Amino acid sequence: MSAVPARTRIKFCGLTRPADVRRAVALGVDALGFVLWPASKRAVDVATLAELAAEVPAFVTRVGLFVDAAPELVEQCAPHLDLLQFHGNESPAECERYGRAWIKALRMRDGLDLHREAARYSASSALLLDAYRPGVPGGTGEVFDWSRIPATLTKPVILAGGLTPDNIGRAIHQVGPHAVDVSGGIEAFPGGKESAAMAAFVREVAIANQTRKTTG
Numbered sequence: 001m002s003a004v005p006a007r008t009r010i011k012f013c014g015l016t017r018p019a020d021v022r023r024a025v026a027l028g029v030d031a032l033g034f035v036l037w038p039a040s041k042r043a044v045d046v047a048t049l050a051e052l053a054a055e056v057p058a059f060v061t062r063v064g065l066f067v068d069a070a071p072e073l074v075e076q077c078a079p080h081l082d083l084l085q086f087h088g089n090e091s092p093a094e095c096e097r098y099g100r101a102w103i104k105a106l107r108m109r110d111g112l113d114l115h116r117e118a119a120r121y122s123a124s125s126a127l128l129l130d131a132y133r134p135g136v137p138g139g140t141g142e143v144f145d146w147s148r149i150p151a152t153l154t155k156p157v158i159l160a161g162g163l164t165p166d167n168i169g170r171a172i173h174q175v176g177p178h179a180v181d182v183s184g185g186i187e188a189f190p191g192g193k194e195s196a197a198m199a200a201f202v203r204e205v206a207i208a209n210q211t212r213k214t215t216g
């Protein structure tokens with residue numbers, strides 16, 4: 001990353017309940033993610049997405065997570081979303097075809113060249129970096145080696161993968177990402193967030209934001 005951002009932003013992902021959405025908004029979370037991949041334990045359908053999205057006020061970003069989705073599904077969901085998150089093997093052209101802002105999730109398999117991927121997905125708003133487990137597109141709850149993220153990467157980085165209230169401070173100090181994305185680390189059960197864990201995560205990010213050096 002060219003400069004450390006003034007503050008690392010927060011995305012909570014895998015929300016399925018209106019009460020969790022309201023709680024996240026009240027805590028000041030920047031972005032809320034909804035999983036539109038039907039095989040996920042956190043999946044929501046279009047009707048539920050509409051219900052959850054209606055709880056989100058202006059200036060909080062509604063993110064739809066897709067895994068190699070049929071274009072018809074993305075089109076159906078798009079009116080309820082501000083940002084598309086592509087978490088499968090979508091090509092740059094497939095990400096761009098909707099004319100909407102989008103981010104690309106990259107799973108950190110061995111040998112992945114992030115500079116090359118950043119050039120390939122140059123039209124993305126950011127790259128989301130997640131742990132790699134063969135056969136699983138994401139949401140593994142696993143951490144990857146953060147030292148693999150080059151400091152010279154010019155795309156904004158959203159750090160994901162196994163983040164929790166316990167490790168998020170270290171992650172922000174080490175990586176200085178544009179944003180962090182958490183799902184399993186604040187859950188009571190898949191799709192159900194735990195109120196105290198949500199608050200603890202937000203608190204730890206605020207502490208890290210105050211205590212780290214910024215250059216930007």
Ligand SMILES: O=C(O)c1ccccc1N[C@@H]1O[C@H](COP(=O)(O)O)[C@@H](O)[C@H]1O
Nearest residue numbers: 013040137138139141161162182183184
């Ligand atoms: O959450 C899911 O079920 C999921 C399914 C398919 C792709 C991505 C998924 N989740 C995303 O994975 C990262 C990391 O999650 P975690 O914090 O390690 O549980 C995050 O962006 C989730 O939203």
